[in-house]
Amino acid sequence: MSISDSTIQRYTHADPDVRLMLRVRDDDAAAFEELMLRYQNRLVSLMAHLTGKRDIAEDLAQDVFLRVYRARKRYVPGSKFSTWLFTIANNVASNALRTLSRRKEVNVTAKPDDSSxxxxxxxxxxxxxxxxxxxxxxxxxxxxxxxxxxxxxxxxxxxxxxxxxxxxxxxxxxxxxxxxxxxxxxxxxxxxxxxxxxxxxxxxxxxxxxx
Structure with a gap:
């Protein structure tokens, strides 16, 4: 689905994280580091709640950021950055939960094992x-x-x-x-x-x- 110029301008103007991601698109390493600092703990926490395992959550968060970086050249701001990021996170978590369920290695509804x-x-x-x-x-x-x-x-x-x-x-x-x-x-x-x-x-x- 194509994204209109007005939508791109609206989110670019309103969302500082979108502006950071546009810098990432232009290969600005400092901007990518800033986004990671802003969202790392939030992503790990979300993944921990969904999978029940802190170590797995940290790996999944890194996977999300890797996907963000790989997709940087195709990035177009059609929504808030956080919405785009958590859409990727949802896909990563869903895939992980299916894998965990098949392997039966963990109880995917277990409580996270830390205070986060x-x-x-x-x-x-x-x-x-x-x-x-x-x-x-x-x-x-x-x-x-x-x-x-x-x-x-x-x-x-x-x-x-x-x-x-x-x-x-x-x-x-x-x-x-x-x-x-x-x-x-x-x-x-x-x-x-x-x-x-x-x-x-x-x-x-x-x-x-x-x-």
């Missing part, structure tokens, strides 16, 4: 729309929310992470996941409902969440 999950724990708690009715231990609540997130399927988990951790709009998430904004809205509603369902027995009665 904490920001999303807070976001997912907010997404569940739960107001605790009893005083909850922070680490105990974190474990419960992690288990609740494990109840989400891959698409729901990715949508929640992009919405709550990356603060993406329905439209941008839809572009990443190749779905309509309305479908993303419905997907997130189901995900929040499932989080509420999983967490309510724990919040109300202290029952363990089955992830």
């Amino acid at each position: 999950f904490n920001p999303v724990v807070a976001s997912a708690t907010a997404a569940s729309a739960l107001m605790p009715t009893r005083q909850l231990d922070k680490s105990e609540m974190q474990e419960a929310v992690l288990a609740a997130i494990d109840t989400l399927n891959e698409r729901q988990r990715l949508a929640v992470l992009l919405a709550k951790f990356e603060h993406m709009s329905y439209e941008d998430i839809g572009e990443v996941m190749e779905m309509t904004p309305q479908a993303i809205k419905s997907l997130l509603a189901r995900a929040r409902g499932k989080l509420r369902e999983a967490l309510t027995p724990y919040v109300d009665h202290g029952q363990k969440v089955d992830g």
